[in-house]
Amino acid sequence: MKPKPQVTKTMEDEVSHNQITNFFNDAWQILLKDLRLELRRKYEIYSIIILALISNLSFGFALGPSNPNVTDFISGMLWVPILFIGMLGFTTGFVREMDRGSIEGLRAAPISPQAILAGKTVYIFLLMCGGAIIIIPSSMAILNYSFHSNGFLVLLVVALGILNIAVIGSIVSALAMYSQSRALIIPALSMPLLPGTIIPSILATGKLAVGADINSILPELQINLAFLLLMIATLWITFEYVLYD
Amino acid sequence: MKTSNLSKSYGDIFAIRDVSIEINQGEIFGLMGPNGAGKSTLIRILSTLTKSSSGEASIFGYNLRKDQRQVKKLIGIVLHHNLLYDELTAKENLSYYLRLYGFRNKETIEKIIFEKTSQFNIVDRVEDQIGTLSSGQRKRFDIIRATIHNPKLLLLDEPFSGLDRQGIAQLKDFFNSTKKNSTILFSTHNQQIGEEVSDRIATLEKGRIIETKTSGD
C-alpha cells in the first residue's frame, strides 16, 4: 500500500482530530452563519413577531380578558402559533441554501452531514424559541392567566416540544429542497410527522395550566423524549442520503 | 490524483462510465468534450459533491470514499455560481469557510484573509457585503474562498464560460501562478482555450474517455 503523504502543516492549521469536538464546532459554525444571515435581513424575525401578536390578539378577542374557563384553551392557544412559526422557520433551513447554490459549499466542506443537520436544527429551535418567548408572556398578559405549576416544568415541556418540532423542521426543509412547490410541500411533509410530538406537548401544557407536578406529566415527557431519540437515531443514518446523491 | 474505472449511473443511464485518468502534482489538466459528455459529473464526484456508483478514486493517496474528510481538506472547488452568502461581508464569508476547514485561531484567520485578498488586490472590498459587489469581484472572492485553505488540488467546472477576453487572460495568469504549489483540473467545452491552457487534456464523449493527450501534439 502506498504510504499516505501526511497533510503538510500550512500556517498553524489547528485541525483537532477528535471527532466529537469537530462535530460541535462544525454545527456551531453553521448555526453562527445562519444566525448572522438572519440578523442581517431580519424579515423572518419581524414576521414571527407579527404572527405571535396576531394569534394572541385573536385569541384575546375570542376569549375576552376575564374568561373563567380560559385554562382549557391555554395549550391550544400556545402551541398552534408556535407550530405555525415553526412551519415558517422550516423553509429557511435548507431551502434557502439550495436556491442560492451555497448547499454545494456545505457538501464540499470537510464536515459530517450530521453536523449540518444539527446546526440547522438548533437554528430553527432558536427561531421558534424566539417566537415562544414573544407568545407565551404576551398571551398570559392579554388573557391574564398563569401556570399554576412551577415555571421550570413549563419551560422544560415547551423546550422539549419545540426541539422535537425543530428536528422535524430541519429534515422537512432538507427534503423540500428538492421539490418544486416549496411553501406548499412543507406542511404536507411535516403533518404526518408532527402528531407524535405535538399531542404529548399539548397534553402536558394543558395539565400544567391547571397545576400539575412532574410525575403527572411524566408519560408525555417520556413520549417526547422517545420521539426525540428515535428521530435523531434515524436521521443520523438517513440524512446522508438526502444531502448527497 | 488517480481514478480507476469510475462510473456514475442513474438506474440504467450512465453519466460517466469506467473513467480512468491520472493527474500528477503541479499539472494543469483539461477536461474537454461537448455538453452532457459527463465533464461536470466527473468534476462533481472528484470534488466530493456527488458519490460515484462504482470504481475507485484517490487524491494524494486518500481514497475518495473512505477518507472523505482528508480529501475534502485537500481540494478547492469553483462552480458556475459563487458559494458565498450575499448578506454577509466577504470577511465573514471567508472566516466562516476557514473555520469549517478546521482553522480556529482568530489571528491566523485574519492573517490568511489579509494575505489572500491582497494577493488578488481586492483587500479594500473585504468589509463589503458580497451582494453589493460586481460579478467580477464576486468571482475573485469565490476563487479566494476555494483556495483559502491552500488546497493541493483545485477543481473548476467550466471556469472560462461567460468570461470576456480580459477575464480569460486573468484566469490564465491565475492558473500559471497557482500551478507552482497545487494541481488544477478544469472542464471546458471550448477547444481553443483548452489547448492553450492545459498541460494535458482528456476528451470525454457520452461518459467515456476517448482520448488523453499532452496539449500541442
Place this chain on the structure above:
Amino acid sequence: MTTLELLFTVSAIFWVLIFLYLTWLHRKIMKISKKLNKLKV
C-alpha cells in the same frame, strides 16, 4: 338505516373505490402501451 342497507353501502363503498382505481389504472395502461407500440415501430 337498517343493517342490510348499511352493509350494502359499506361494501358498495369498498368495491366502487377499488373499481375506480382499476379503471384509472386500465386507462393509463392503454395510454402507455399505445405510446410504447408507436415508439417501437
Place this chain on the structure above:
Amino acid sequence: MNMFYMIKGENMKKIYPIIIFLVNLAALYMIFLWAPPERTLGDSYRVFFIHTPSAWISYLAFTITFVSSILYLKTRNFKWDLYASSSALLGLLFCIIAIITGAIWAKVAWGLYWNWDPRQTTTLVLMLAYLGYVSFRMAINDKEQRARVSSVLGILAFISIPLSYLSTIIWATIHPMPLIPTSKLQIGVEPAILQTLLTSTFAVTLLFLWMLYITVEMYRTIDTVESVKMENVK
C-alpha cells in the same frame, strides 16, 4: 377481465384475476350470510369484516413502502423505488376506504362518526403520511432525486406512526369518551366470526397484492416508454 393482464400476456396471468374474484366472492358470501349475528350489535357488526381488512392492508402497504425505501437506499436499484411508490399509492386508497368504513362503523357501534379512538386517529395520521408522500413525489421531477429523497421520507413517516398511536392512546385515557362500550367485539368467542374475518382479510390481501403487481407493471412500462423516448432523442 383480460384488460388487466395484457401487459405481460402469458396465460398464467389470466388466472390471478379469476382466483381473486372467486375468493372475494366467497368472503362476501360469508360476511353477509354465513357469519352469525353478534350478541350486542346484531348484524350491523358485519361492517367490521370490510373495515378491518382494509385498515390492515393500509398498514401492510406502508410497511412495504418502508422496506422498499430502505432497500432502494441500499441497492439504488429503481425496482425498489417502483414498489415503494406503487405500494404507497395503493395504501392511500385502502386507507381512505378504511377511514370511511371506520367512520360508518363508529357511527353504528358508538353513535358518532368520529370519536378520537386511538386506532381511528392513527389511521388518519397514516393517511396524512400517504398524502404527504404521494404529493412530495409529484413535486420532484428528477427521477434519481425523487427516488432517493422520497425513500428517506418513507422511512421517517413510518417510524412516526407508532409514536402517533402511542400519543393518541395517552390522549384517549385523559379524555375517556363515555360512549366506548366494554370491548369492541368478542372475536375469539365465535369461531365462525373468526373464520369469516380470516377469509375476508385473506381475500382483500390477495386483491391488494394483485393490484400492487399491476400498478408496478404500469409504472415500469411508463419508465420503459420514457427511456425509449430518451434513446430516440439522443
